Amino acid sequence: METNDGFIVLHDPRKNRGTAFTEEERGLLGLKGLLPEAVESIDLQVERVHEQIGKLEKPINKYVYLLQLMETNETLFYKVLMDDPVSYMPLVYTPTVGEACQTFGHIFRRPRGIYLSIKEKDNIRAILQNWQEKDVRFTVVTDGERILGLGDLGICGMGIPIGKLSLYTACAGVPPEYTLPIMLDAGTNNQEFLNDSLYPGLRQERARGEEYDAFIAAFVEAITEVFPKICIQWEDFAGINALRILNTFRDKVCTFNDDIQGTAAVATGGLLAASRYSGKPLTHQKFLFLGAGAAAIGIADMLVQRLQKEALAAEVAYERIYMFDNKGLLVTSRSDLTAYNQKFAHDQEPSDSFVDTIKNIRPTAIIGVSTIAGAFTREVIEAMSAINERPVIFPYSNPTSHSECTADEAYNWSKGKAIFASGSPFPPVIYNGKTFIPGQGNNVYIFPAIGLAVFATEARRLTNEMFLTASEALAKQVKAEDFEQGLIYPPLSNIFEVSVNIAVEVATRIFDSDLAGIDRPLDIEALVKSKIYRAKYEQ
Numbered sequence: 007m008e009t010n011d012g013f014i015v016l017h018d019p020r021k022n023r024g025t026a027f028t029e030e031e032r033g034l035l036g037l038k039g040l041l042p043e044a045v046e047s048i049d050l051q052v053e054r055v056h057e058q059i060g061k062l063e064k065p066i067n068k069y070v071y072l073l074q075l076m077e078t079n080e081t082l083f084y085k086v087l088m089d090d091p092v093s094y095m096p097l098v099y100t101p102t103v104g105e106a107c108q109t110f111g112h113i114f115r116r117p118r119g120i121y122l123s124i125k126e127k128d129n130i131r132a133i134l135q136n137w138q139e140k141d142v143r144f145t146v147v148t149d150g151e152r153i154l155g156l157g158d159l160g161i162c163g164m165g166i167p168i169g170k171l172s173l174y175t176a177c178a179g180v181p182p183e184y185t186l187p188i189m190l191d192a193g194t195n196n197q198e199f200l201n202d203s204l205y206p207g208l209r210q211e212r213a214r215g216e217e218y219d220a221f222i223a224a225f226v227e228a229i230t231e232v233f234p235k236i237c238i239q240w241e242d243f244a245g246i247n248a249l250r251i252l253n254t255f256r257d258k259v260c261t262f263n264d265d266i267q268g269t270a271a272v273a274t275g276g277l278l279a280a281s282r283y284s285g286k287p288l289t290h291q292k293f294l295f296l297g298a299g300a301a302a303i304g305i306a307d308m309l310v311q312r313l314q315k316e317a318l319a320a321e322v323a324y325e326r327i328y329m330f331d332n333k334g335l336l337v338t339s340r341s342d343l344t345a346y347n348q349k350f351a352h353d354q355e356p357s358d359s360f361v362d363t364i365k366n367i368r369p370t371a372i373i374g375v376s377t378i379a380g381a382f383t384r385e386v387i388e389a390m391s392a393i394n395e396r397p398v399i400f401p402y403s404n405p406t407s408h409s410e411c412t413a414d415e416a417y418n419w420s421k422g423k424a425i426f427a428s429g430s431p432f433p434p435v436i437y438n439g440k441t442f443i444p445g446q447g448n449n450v451y452i453f454p455a456i457g458l459a460v461f462a463t464e465a466r467r468l469t470n471e472m473f474l475t476a477s478e479a480l481a482k483q484v485k486a487e488d489f490e491q492g493l494i495y496p497p498l499s500n501i502f503e504v505s506v507n508i509a510v511e512v513a514t515r516i517f518d519s520d521l522a523g524i525d526r527p528l529d530i531e532a533l534v535k536s537k538i539y540r541a542k543y544e545q
């Protein structure tokens with residue numbers, strides 16, 4: 007650090023070290039008297055944070071505290087998060103981030119990221135130039151229409167891009183200065199918010215059709231011009247827009263949709279690990295989805311891709327996948343199916359009972375992407391357990407309040423037979439004297455790793471093959487001792503190491519696909535590792 011202006015340094019979260027500034031630095035920077043006498047280590051600062059957070063009872067208050075820490079001392083924030091992801095991730099991410107979004111207008115203190123209103127459609131380039139960093143590589147962008155399973159939260163959905171990008175850094179070491187959270191404010195149809203005087207967004211109904219698409223197109227054009235190396239992560243768009251946006255831009259810029267491709271990779275990785283665990287090959291299985299939206303289609307498409315890799319013909323692979331939505335089983339006689347859904351419709355009798363469908367089809371796995379809390383009832387889980395030695399039960403909807411069942415229910419109702427993973431975290435369950443650790447089948451095992459791979463390779467595009475590589479790299483890292491505890495994902499406490507390993511394999515795939523923006527190095531692992539951010543005060 008060279009500046010002489012200690013006061014400015016102290017108020018710059020990226021440069022601030024608080025009480026950890028040394029005597030020498032204090033003299034050099036003009037910090038004398040601006041700090042109390044003691045010179046503390048970062049570990050001691052972490053201890054103080056633990057004490058303060060420990061005194062707060064409600065998770066939402068802990069969230070507010072942590073976000074404030076991010077705004078005052080970024081290094082310390084990441085140190086806290088990276089040292090103990092199991093405790094702190096649920097506070098800055100799912101499930102607490104859901105409540106933070108629901109109350110965003112009320113807990114709002116300081117703006118973060120960029121807010122683009124549809125009224126500014128023709129000024130996006132200039133607005134993006136207001137950002138303090140000039141080399142941004144990643145944006146997580148949402149329009150807030152489908153925040154987790156909580157629905158339309160309008161501009162209050164900004165908590166999601168902020169939370170996801172903090173995990174790019176905390177879980178995979180992408181340096182935070184390269185990340186930018188963005189909210190596309192196209193209005194909201196949330197009446198409660200429109201009537202709330204503290205709602206900080208545009209007060210209008212959501213723009214649709216051509217007007218909306220023109221806004222999205224203007225955004226992509228402007229951001230790729232202002233930040234040419236940008237990777238755009240679409241997050242929590244409504245199903246009606248998510249697939250169309252992804253398909254419009256996936257071959258033109260470096261982009262992916264986390265709810266479609268990230269979730270697909272984590273689910274496929276979980277199914278691969280589960281098949282190793284149960285000894286039942288993927289090719290001998292049948293998958294039933296509850297929910298037939300963008301996440302279901304993403305997972306199903308990736309499963310087909312993987313089954314084909316295991317030498318199953320495409321038509322046979324499609325036959326193994328069933329979807330059940332709010333109108334019942336997807337069958338060819340239904341006239342309300344989208345083109346995406348039709349691929350998964352079966353030529354059989356309609357059914358509007360999920361339990362009967364299970365008894366009929368006899369799936370080996372049920373995957374919940376419905377956002378309906380409690381949809382995996384006791385009857386559902388008992389039916390799965392009657393058919394399968396080890397039924398695979400994945401309630402993937404978020405946050406916890408929208409999970410299709412709890413870990414406790416799955417283990418109890420299946421009498422300890424379930425191979426279980428959920429989108430939101432659940433505490434360990436003791437059944438019949440045995441402790442089960444529920445795995446978290448959340449795209450957090452994928453998107454930070456993809457981020458690090460893109461960062462290291464300066465990838466120009468992201469393909470489904472790269473996400474399949476990520477899912478295989480994830481499944482490979484599940485160990486026998488994890489299985490013994492019921493885990494089909496590596497423990498969350500190891501997420502950093504796991505993400506770096508995934509990133510190395512994805513980076514290799516990026517070079518193999520000729521989609522890197524730099525020359526292939528001899529040692530890809532060394533390249534990836536050389537890019538990693540560490541939460542320490544640089545000398």
Ligand SMILES: O=C([O-])CC(=O)C(=O)O
Pocket residue numbers: 100153154155242264265403404429448449
């Ligand atoms: O944010 C999460 O926990 C996972 C996710 O993408 C979603 O549920 O939309």
Ligand SMILES: [Mg+2]
Pocket residue numbers: 154241242264265
């Ligand atoms: Mg999401």
